[in-house]
Amino acid sequence: MKTIIAKYGTAITGLVILVVLILFARNFASSANMLNVLKNTSFLTILAVGFTFALITSELDLSFANIASLAAVVTGGMIYSGIAWPLAALAGLAVGLVAGYVNGLVVTVAKVPSLIATLGTASIAGGLAFMLTGGVAFVGRWDPVFLSLARGKVGPVPVLIFFMAAVVIAGWFVSRKTPLGVHMLATGEATEAAHRAGIATRRMKRIGLTLSGLAAGIAAVLLVASLSSAAPQMAGDYLLNAIAAVLLGMTMFEPGRPNIAGTFVGALIISVLDNGLVLLGAPYYLQDIMLGLIVIGSVSVSASVLKKAAFSV
Amino acid sequence: MSLTDAAAAPGLATSEALRVRGATKTYGAVEALRGADLTVRRGTVHAVCGDNGAGKSTLIKLISGVEAPDGGEISVDGRPVHFADPHAALAAGIATIHQDLGLAPRMAIYQNIFMGSELTRRILGVPVLRRRAMIARSAEFLAQLNSAITDMTVPVDTLSGGQRQAVAICRALRWKAETIIMDEPTAALGVRETAQVLALIRRLREQGVTVILISHNMADVVAVADSVTILRAGRTVLERATEGLDADSLSHLILFVGAEAA
Ligand SMILES: Nc1ncnc2c1ncn2[C@@H]1O[C@H](COP(=O)(O)OP(=O)(O)OP(=O)(O)O)[C@@H](O)[C@H]1O
């Protein structure tokens, strides 16, 4: 019973919230609103899956939101200046990938702790994004095919939901089913033990941070298509939201450990709460207060799980 | 300093599995090794003894690629080697059970045993973990140690010290290494578990595996080892066969041989 609560307590709480909102928030349960909530969760989820990979290797990435903004203005700027959108989209992905890899190098080669390293690259990426745009947004006429990446629908279901599902499933598969995933996990769980078992732990940390950057690139391209504009700081609001989703996820399924399934449910809970609060007519600042409580609450729950691991061999 | 060559061990194998010459290693101001030598014959059990802080674990870290030596030479099968990392040592057939920091406490037993060398199958070219096969093989490895553990999916931090040691030993077995180094494998163990580890060491030797055993337990050393190297303050002061030694005389050697040099 105890372990069931430890593993599924947060998810069950999420379900209770869902039921309450269905019963009391007008229009919440309509299929249009549900699909809308899911759709809006996709950016959050994709970014959070990336952050999860970094955290699995026990490294923080505080730069993914600004990297996403940078990738967005690169993609947007290229399309704006007449470059074919597939190239521009690839460039956005590449910006994320390279920025994530640079984070990895700064952490594993220059040995700067990731908290500081990614705070630095976040500032650099943010600055570059302003530099490229001159501080204004790229808006204009966009290729409808490009826009359909984020606005298209398959039947009633927005395409974005499929992108989100693909990222979640791929992330879950890699982290749970492949040697790469278990090597990243071992690196985060016990770096020295993993190293002595022949695992290239620094490479695993680089991969974790690179995946976080790549996820930022994916989210950025979809965000540009969704908003049909690209502006510096456009992904900034996702920073704390995505981190909160991952931390909330750490209280689920594999308590105390970042995991993709938990991240996904965590992102869903945060989106549902946001949406529910709006529908219930709560003031907007309540969302920020709620987010702060989620971050602090989740970490205190995880910490009590982690404390049990006193150990030496 | 009197260095006696290790006498020919019983059995056919007399070729050299491992040789260390003049290894030095300093940590800041601490000279952990100041010229350590070690010669281990293939297929033998070779003990490394010495007081606390003599440099035994440091010597093992050099051989297993955990640390790089400041000076000296290491050769495997007569060929000089430079291990850049533990993976290189494992690839050269040397698996090590370290005194500490060997396991990932919150990961499952089977994940610890197969850490770094997981069983996989390819699906569409992608390597996919074979969880059930790893669980079954882990149970077989642990059965070799007569371990009572049955659930391979529980985290290692739920086990007793001896059980953890058994998991660490199984990891080394898993590598199918030609040389297995054990740094104080019986330190945390009870009487019965110690006897099992000693029996395992003998069985490994029968299978032709070379075992390097670090131990403070003189009775264990004379019971199971063919030859012994004694370190004192980072130097090798004696290397000889254990034949004709009992626990008391070995303790005496550790305490007094080379004491004037140190
Ligand atoms: N990482 C390190 N940093 C600083 N000093 C170290 C380090 N590792 C070992 N030493 C020092 O080097 C010396 C040799 O240590 P080592 O662990 O090799 O001894 P040992 O023979 O294994 O001892 P024990 O029997 O207690 O395990 C000691 O003085 C120790 O304090």
Ligand SMILES: [Mg+2]
């Ligand atoms: Mg030691």
